[in-house]
Amino acid sequence: MAVNNEMVLTKIQELYQSLYEHDGFSEMKIEMRFLKKGQKEIILHCGKQYRYVVDWPEK
Secondary structure: OOOHHHHHHHHHHHHHHHHHHHHHHHHHHHEEEEEEEOOOEEEEEEEEEEEEEEOOOOO
């Protein structure tokens, strides 16, 4: 399944909404790493980890 930046942004929005509605302490962390061949790995930490690899346009 091809993952693009919009899919990652949608997941971030879903997680944020879930955290906002939670009635206790919440935390979300985002990591980004450069990979080979013009890609980035994006890891969303929010109770679970959601990992995505997206194409990064090299200039």
